[in-house]
Amino acid sequence: DAKTTQPTSMDCAEGRAANLPCNHSTISGNEYVYWYRQIHSQGPQYIIHGLKNNETNEMASLIITEDRKSSTLILPHATLRDTAVYYCIVRLMYSGGGADGLTFGKGTHLIIQP
């Protein structure tokens, strides 16, 4: 799986949009970008994933650059409960056959300030 680079930490004011960047310059054509987050002392939570088109769901938006070498996760209206470590992971889509576990980097510790 391709390696990702994220800032160690970020602050964001409550109510504002939180934009979390991720670099994945060695991504291959059939690898997807996944985002998970982990709130303190809980298991990781899936947020969103995408291949090359921008994606949006009830939690967040994912913007992937045209060359797919980087992406940005956007939390449109951050709340205090969004304080967590956010992980950007690049991997192949599951095919239903054999699968590998996710490789977690250090992630970005997002702190939402009141």
Added chain:
Amino acid sequence: GAVVSQHPSRVICKSGTSVKIECRSLDFQATTMFWYRQFPKQSLMLMATSNEGSKATYEQGVEKDKFLINHASLTLSTLTVTSAHPEDSSFYICSPLAGFYNEQFFGPGTRLTVL
């Protein structure tokens, strides 16, 4: 999304004892189960992968005789930490995988403290 439970959520035990952690996928069948651990202020590290009815495969540095994994059914997997020592104190997280899902789900984790 899928619902995953782990039991217990927190356990404290004496050095030398064994601890069993259960992971259940409540509304789907998991053909593959991943077990992770997370030491304080570190990221999740994959320990082992098991497929239902097969022996687990362990990551480098993880002792298979110490961390026993049973994946006897599609909805239940157990991780037993045998002869636990203080250095085994960690946050253990299971992650069942169903082939038809595009995302991987995680259990809420089990905090193990070995005295």
